[in-house]
Amino acid sequence: MCPIAPHITEKIYQNLVKGVENNTPSSVHMLDWKFDEKLIQEDLEDDMNVVREIIEASARARDIARYKLRWPVKEVVIVSEDVKVLKAARTLNYIILEQANTKELISSNNFENLKIKAKPNLKTLGPKLRGDVPLVASALTEADGASIVNELESEGKYEVEIGDKTIELASDDIIFETELPENIVTSDFPNGSVFVDTELTHEILSESMARELIRRIQDMRKDLDLDVEANIQVYIECAEQFRDLIKSFLGFISHEVRAEKFVFYPIEGDYTKKWNIEDDEVEITIKK
Numbered sequence: 001m002c003p004i005a006p007h008i009t010e011k012i013y014q015n016l017v018k019g020v021e022n023n024t025p026s027s028v029h030m031l032d033w034k035f036d037e038k039l040i041q042e043d044l045e046d047d048m049n050v051v052r053e054i055i056e057a058s059a060r061a062r063d064i065a066r067y068k069l070r071w072p073v074k075e076v077v078i079v080s081e082d083v084k085v086l087k088a089a090r091t092l093n094y095i096i097l098e099q100a101n102t103k104e105l106i107s108s109n110n111f112e113n114l115k116i117k118a119k120p121n122l123k124t125l126g127p128k129l130r131g132d133v134p135l136v137a138s139a140l141t142e143a144d145g146a147s148i149v150n151e152l153e154s155e156g157k158y159e160v161e162i163g164d165k166t167i168e169l170a171s172d173d174i175i176f177e178t179e180l181p182e183n184i185v186t187s188d189f190p191n192g193s194v195f196v197d198t199e200l201t202h203e204i205l206s207e208s209m210a211r212e213l214i215r216r217i218q219d220m221r222k223d224l225d226l227d228v229e230a231n232i233q234v235y236i237e238c239a240e241q242f243r244d245l246i247k248s249f250l251g252f253i254s255h256e257v258r259a260e261k262f263v264f265y266p267i268e269g270d271y272t273k274k275w276n277i278e279d280d281e282v283e284i285t286i287k288k
Helices: 004-017 042-065 083-091 094-098 122-142 145-157 202-223 240-257
Strands: 074-078 105-108 113-119 157-163 164-171 174-179 184-189 192-197 232-237 259-264 271-277 279-288
Touching: 004 074, 042 083, 042 094, 042 122, 042 184, 042 192, 083 105, 113 145, 122 157, 122 164, 122 240, 122 271, 145 157, 145 174, 157 202, 164 271, 202 232, 202 271, 232 240, 240 259, 240 279
Parallel strands: 074 105, 232 259
Antiparallel strands: 074 192, 113 174, 157 164, 184 192, 232 279, 271 279
């Protein structure tokens, strides 16, 4: 129990062991930690290491988007060509769902929504095409980048029709760039990448505001030095828009803050405080 409860185990050790046997180590934390090697699951440990990397990458992507960790996201896509990464993500998906705070988790060997853009390589095409370069550039921009890639892989060339001319392009003649869809942010981890969908739907915004409100109420409980199990009454004064956002989560909020009563009107209580939650001003009153 030492790594989990260091203080109480030290107290027990001092009373029951050290107090009886003087030749024992002076602390329980100086004892050897015995374990059964047969119980070690190396595959599980390897999977967990991968999952940690995925969760850290998800947090970095949120940071890039300035998206709060407390707020759930619509979707996280894990992309890797390493079968061990995909296996770990699928085996321990429930951990990633919770720790990455996402509504949906997808693991795949490619990101289907990644847009591919094609443009001419001026170093190779400039000397050959001269005045036709702008026309080729326009044709490449209008074409589907993924289709160009597929044609280059299957045919070894890509043909552009300009008026009555057919211009044949090799893979070196085209530069490809990737573009993420709106609201998608990405971050890499060893042997893969995560793509986080930060679209703020009404459902996600509602849950996010509920979590923000819970944090404020919990802070006020700490200010009052309330026991963890103590029930309270909560009174909220806020704009109608904010009330409409959180009303579907009232049961969740009440459970989290141990509110036996949750009402939307101002009242004198034991503790009142005004908060700014995003763009809304909210006055919270707690009665013990």
